[in-house]
Structure formats: structure tokens, C-alpha cells
Amino acid sequence: FTPTWLEVQKYVKAELPTADFHLGKLDCYGKRANEDLCEEHEIKLYPTMKLYVNGAFVEEVDIREEQALKDWVKEKAATHAPKAPEPLSSAKISSMISELDVAAAAATNANPNVNKDGHVVHLTEKTFWILTNNTPWFVLAPIWEDLAPELRGFANVGKVDCTAEPALAKHYGVRGYPTLLYLQEPGPATEFKGSRSFQRLKDFAHGFSSKPPFKAIDATGLKTVFDEKEVAFIYLYEENAQAKDALTGFIQTILPLRNLASFYVTPDPAARALLKAPESGTHLIAAKENGQSPLLHSGPYASTVSSREYLRQFVLDNRYPLVPQLGPENQEILSSDKLVVVAILHPGDSHRVDQLNTVRAAARLWKAKEQNEKMHDLVQFTWLNGVT
Template identity: 25%
Template sequence: MKISSGLTLALTALLPALTSVVASDVIDLAEDTFKGEVYGEDLALVEFFAPWCGHCKNLAPHYEEAATELQKKGIKLAKVDCTEQANLCQEYGVNGYPTLKVFRNGTPTDYTGPRKADGIISYMIKQSLPAVSDVTPDSHAEFIKSDKVVLVAYGDASHPIPTAYSEYANVARDSYLFGQFTDSSLPSLPSLPESPSLPVIVLYKSFDEGYSILPSSDLSSLDVSQLTEFVKTNSVPLFDEISPENFGTYAEQGLPIAYLFADPAESSSRDKLVEELKSTAKELKGKINFVHIDAIKFVDHGKSLNLPGDNWPAFVIQDLAAQTKYPLQNEAVSAKSVKAFLEKFVAGEIQPSIKSAPIPAKQDEPVYKLVADDWENVFGDLEKDVFAEFFAPWCGHCQRLAPIWDTLAEKYASNSNILIAQMDATENDIPPAAPFKVQGFPTLKFRAAGSSEFIDYNGDRSLDSLVEFVETHRKSSGGEGAAGGAEVDEEVWEDEEAPEHDEL
């Protein structure tokens, strides 16, 4: 049979795509093949995905690259299409895409690592090793360069490695590589004498000076908290560029982040300022992490930190744990002004910046419009029961709750002792004095009259359930509000988590 030239061209064009599918190192799993492929493996990573999921599409090339590299080390990467294998995905508790799970001989645990190729590779290699690997003279040189941060403890029979080292390794194995060297012939160690006093712990890193040392003088009573602090202080660069790829590392540190926002087109002046600030960064090492960031690309992140978004360079400190931010305002950014600002911050002399929408000139709607500047006025009035919704305009669940919340407010409109309020959490910061942080939208909090305690509402969001909750927890005097308001379409749904900043 003769094939037309057009068909030949079409097949030729399709061939590369077909070849890439055939050549994939990611294993496609179904219900009848899952156990056979996964349960017999010491270690495997499985992605549960949906073809329409944008995050899954973004992950795909990184997952493929990681599969090819990890195949060389005997680690399988597989995937399950949940639109075709619904029962399998339900069996493993998949309720979002992509969900990644690490399997050890068939037992799953949640994957908590990065979603870029190098991060997946690094995470799974750590998972494949014992918490502490034995390092030999032959493997030493390769081992200390096998990840961005590698810890090696050196000791011998007379000078044993502290037990806190292995205890910490078991806790932090997902983040760092740990080795122990107990051979009588020590390798050449950086900045140590040829015969150092043992034991000693060295943190090797692919940045800054290349290593940090916890010498034997500090090891006699070493505990996990001391080792944790040593690693926290030394495992991130002194002054690095922050991006989506490494933001999680800084977040896990638990330290405030000092941002220098700069226009990349002005890189020479930025680099000069970074160099001038490095001495300050060294002084505050272990207390504050310093980063610089592309102000143009991540302008929205700057605005979320209460920077104006149109004047660079800019400087701001973010305390993730306290959810507070401290922008340097009303003066030019220079090494001198930043140093003075940081000194005041460390001394506790600077108040956090609280973003607030204007206080409404009048409150003529059933739902009270709460803003940050009006917080004390609302919650300082202990004679009222207050039920507040914290929402984001883009949140679909908030949009569906809106008519129900309006109806709830209408129901209690005639009762001046019950206030149904809402705050746009994208336009207002929760004041630091508040005893809670908003982690997802919508968040519903009830403060009873005469109390300073905030009660979480976690029930379904039907009007009847919300009214029942108010009536159960209210402490103010006065009868239930007069029934009223239109019928609403009542639904039950899960909380919608607040997204991380689009940029980071």
C-alpha cells in the first residue's frame, strides 16, 4: 500500500512526541499494577495527578528529569492519573493535585520536599540513605560535595561522636545530608590542624566560605537544640537572592527575613549595596536572614509587605512566625540607614506596619465592614458578641458564603449586642495583638461578650448551622434577632487555603 506524502510528513512530525512518551522514565500506574511496581521497592515516589491540573503540568518536566536521574540510583518515580484511577486515589487519601507520596516497601508518607528537579533528586537521595551515612577516606571527597549542605561528624573510639548528632539527623534528614567519619586516618579538614581534637562536626556548604565548624570544645554537653541552632545559623548563604525555589528554606529557618528589593536593571548599584551590608549581615547572623530580590518581577510580594511598589531600592523585614512586616520608610535606602533600622528592630524599638483600608464613613449595611484601624473599637467593646469573617475577594468559597453571611447579618440586625462583621484580609493586616493568624479563607472567628477568647467556627456553612453556633456561644443579653432575609442556596465545602504569594 502506498502512503501519501502528506501522511508521511504527519507521521514524521509525530514521531518525536511518540518517542518521548515511550522513553519516559516515569512509570504509569493503574490499580492492577500499583502494588507490583511499588510495594516491593525499598523506596519509590508516586505522583497522584489530574491531566487538567495546572500545577501538575508545571511539575511534569521536573518530575521526568528527576525520574531519569534517580533511576540510576535505583529509585522509582511513578504517577497515577486520578481521573482514570479514582478508587486508587481514594484509597491513598488524595484530595488535591498533585499529591506526592514516598513509599517504603509499600508504606506511604507525605512528600514534603521541593517540586523542582534538583530538589526532588536531593530529597529522594536523602530518603534513600540512612539518617547518618558512614563516610570513608575513599568516599569523603565526594560525600561532602553531594548536596548544598552536608554535615560530617568526626570521631574515634576514644572520642565518640555525641549521641545528639544522630538524634538530630533523624529529625532533619529530609533537609540535610549527615555523615560520620570514624576511620583512624582523618582526611584533611578545612582550617583545622592536621590532628584536630576530636570529636568535631563540620558543616560543608556550596556557598560563602564553604564550611562552618562546631569544634570539640562545644561538644562535651551537646544537645539537639544546640546543634539545631548551629545548623540554622550556618545552612543558608549570608546574603543570597531569594526566589520561589529557595523561599521554603528561609521559611523553615524561623528567622525574620530582611529583604533588599532592587531593580535588576540596576545590578551594579544593588551588588555594591549588598557588599556594604554584608558586615551587618555577619553581625546579625543567626538572628536575621538577609536576601535580595527582583523588585520588578516580585513587585506584588513587595506590596504585600507594605512597600509602595514604585521606588527602588527598598528595604523591609518580614517576620513570618509573627506575620508582621517592618518596611524602612521616609528615608533613602543605604548601608547606613539600613544598619540603623536593623539596630532599632533588634532592640524592639520599631512597631510593625499594619495595613488598613480606610475606616468606612458610615456602616449602613447589615454586615459590619471591619478594617485594621477599627480593630480595637470593635473587639474592645466587650458588651457585644462579634462573629467575624476574614475573606479574600478572589476566594470562590468566600463568594459562595457571601449571600449566607449577608442573611445571617440581616437576622441579627435588630439586636445591637450581636455584630456580624467581615474583613477583607487582602486589604487589611491582622493586628499583632490578635491571638490568632489567618491561614486560609474564609476564616470565621467568634468572640463572645465579656471574653477575650476567639472561637473557631469549623461547621458547615448553612444558615441554620451558623445561627445555631451564634445562639450556642453568645453571652450578650437580648433575644434572637428577628427571622428574615431571603432564602439562600446552602452548600457545604472545605476551607480554601490562602495561596502563597504568586511570586514566592
């Protein structure tokens, strides 16, 4: 069947270049590296072909003949083509932004049943998995006891004796102390990597537990974001039942990430034009370099665990600017498999801005070279203050 599939791929690329229709492949054979995904999507026979629209299963197709399969693809691309959205009045956009603000606030509201006593809970391997399920937790090893009262109503605080619980320490990769982890199911743990002062830990904890997950904006607000943020994640929202479900999944995904990146949600069609995004549909875009380098997350946007993980990884992969400033929060850059170019700048130098722009220009040229020559992402440009 492989030759037929390859011909269909060529057909889609040549004949349907503007259609938002994509062909993918999931390897469910051999070592079953994708066993969870294969089970989730009920793949039992080979080849199995299924159609998904906006992350939701639509139908399974049992066509093997090349031309018939091409005709089917053409029909489905037309049937499920995104419809151009109806024009929105400024009043409607303002109303939708207000509703989105309410959704953001609801995800941030304090819960009196969470850490109501402001105490630290001692966790063991037996109690850890039960207590941390579906509620936000900060876990330190060892704990700074004063942090617990600061998070009353927002997050539980637990401590783990890693000498007595080596399995937990190994599972979360704890190698140094104190280690601070933010946990909220179903997402993985997020580790604090900044300086170990109490104030920094407190700021980190409050950022995760009380900071709104996103800000709702219109096109004018987006222009301000471009001016203020080197990297921003823009979620393009439409008002329909499916989009609301996707928004719920999006919020749940970014809750553990809200202290690591800046998220915005916009229902404004004019914002799509600024981002050179599709006219309709749910999309997440990483906007870098004042919006000049938007990167579209290809989805899906369903509320499944796998969809959330894809979205989460997209954020983690794109949260740094083209030339990030090196610091404790992103020191893992130095231990990556890339060649790291570090520009050391003097903060008092009157030419510092020009020097940094020169580094950015060099980074752009190199990235263009990598793309043109189809090279692997080999080099990371960074900068560092020479005087601290």
C-alpha cells in the first residue's frame, strides 16, 4: 500500500496546495513505540486510515485503489474546508473578550479547599500519587516551610524526603536540593530552575498558582504585544461549541506553563491578518521578533492527553526568542546538543543595543542557511551580561 499512499501525498501537495488537509502516518507495528496512541485510536489492522477534523474522529475509510482514494481526499477536503467567518462588529469582539477574561479569571480563582491550613504535607511514594491527582501541588526537597502559608487557597505544598523515597526522586530526576516541582494532572512536572532564594521561589510559586493563564486581546492589543514581547503565544479563538471545548483543553494545558511563557487569546479576525494566519479555525501561533516570524502549531486541538502533550511540547520548543539572554531559568541551553554561541555584552556600553541587534542579524542569517540547506537545528545564539 505504500506506493499508493506516496502517490496520494504527491496529489495533495500538487493539486490541493491551499486546502487545510494533511496526511500523517502513525507507526503501530514492530516495537510499538507508539503503543499508547495506537490503543487510544483503536488501530488493530494495517493499513488503517481514519479522518480527523479539528482533532475529532470523523470516519474510517476502507479504500485501497489509488484514484478512488484521491477522489475521496478531494471530496473530504472540500466538505470540511474551513468556512470564512462572519464579520464581527467591534461590540461583538469586545463582548467575546470580556467572556474570555471571565474564563481566565475562573482558572485563577482561589479554592478554599486547597491548602486551607497553609501547612506542608509530608509525601511518601504510597501517598504521593493519590494526593497529587487533579489538584495543583508544589513539591520541594527539602521544603521551605514558610512557602506553604503564602499559597493558601491556591496550591498544596508537599515535601519529599528523597533519601527515604529514592524511587520518587529518580522518577522526577531530583539531583540537587532544594528542588521545586509544580505538579498538576494530567500534565508532567515543571521544575523551577532559577536562583534558590526564598523570594524567587515565592515569585515562581505565585506565578503558577495565581497568575491568569492568558490575557484576552484584540488586534490593537496584539500590536502592543509585538512591541513588548520577544515571544508570545497567540491563541486564535472562534465562538462555537467545538472551539469552546478546545479552549478548555488549551487552558488546562497552559496552566502549568503560564509562568514560562506569555499567552494571549483573541477572537478578532484582524489579529489573524496581522499574524498571516488562516481566516478561520482554532490555531495557536508562536509570534517571535515583533510578530515578524509567526510559527503555527499544526494541532490537533482536542482535549485528549496526546493533543495536550503535542501543544505543550510546541510551547516548550518555541518559548525562547531567537537570541535569548542566558540565565538560571534557561541554563539547560548550555547542556543541549547544539553549538552555543554566547555574546557577552557590557550593560553599560552605549553600543549594547546595536551589538545585540548584530547578534540577532547573525542568528537570522544562520537560521536561513539551515532552512535553505535543510540542515538540522545545529546552533543556538545567546547573550549574557558581562557584569552582574
